[in-house]
Amino acid sequence: MRKIGVRPRFFLRSLVLVAALGACTTPAQQAGYRVVTDPAESARPVALKILKHLAAGELEAAAALSNAPQRRLEVLREFRGAVGEEQFRKLFARYFAPENRIVMEAAIGSRRLLVWDLGAASHHLAGQYFVELDGSFVMDDVPSLERAKLQGVLESQRRKK
DSSP, rough: OOOOOOHHHHHHHHHHHHHHHHHHHHHHHTTOEEEOGGGGGGHHHHHHHHHHHHHTTHHHHHHHHSSSHHHHHHHHHHHHHHHHHHHHHHHHGGGGTTEEEEEEEETTTTTTEEEEGGGGTTTEEEEEEEEEEEEEEEEOOOOOOHHHHHHHHHHHHHHHO
């Protein structure tokens, strides 16, 4: 009776092939997200609109652009109460400073992560989360597997920095 087994040479070639195929994929593909480059697919316009509302102190208008508007309004009011009206506006206005910019937009399905390089804050990387609902993007304030994966993408970007 002949033993069925894997020949050492075949096994080694298979390992090399698997490693080569893995090298052909991008880190984004390996992590399960894609980088958004098409402006028509981007959450950037709504992100800027929300930040303008927040910099102007318009909490209700900003919260209305969320998939959990009541909860978002509570969080914004709580934060404004903690830091004060003037500081609240300054914190959100800083996103418009020339040294602050979006460096990446990642997508998993209908969800998006905008990664900001806050040059004015020692180049801290900050994230904003969005989801597409009925053809428009809103802040993503509802926990989900995709959002958790995007949080992992942000953490990975921070570690690379």
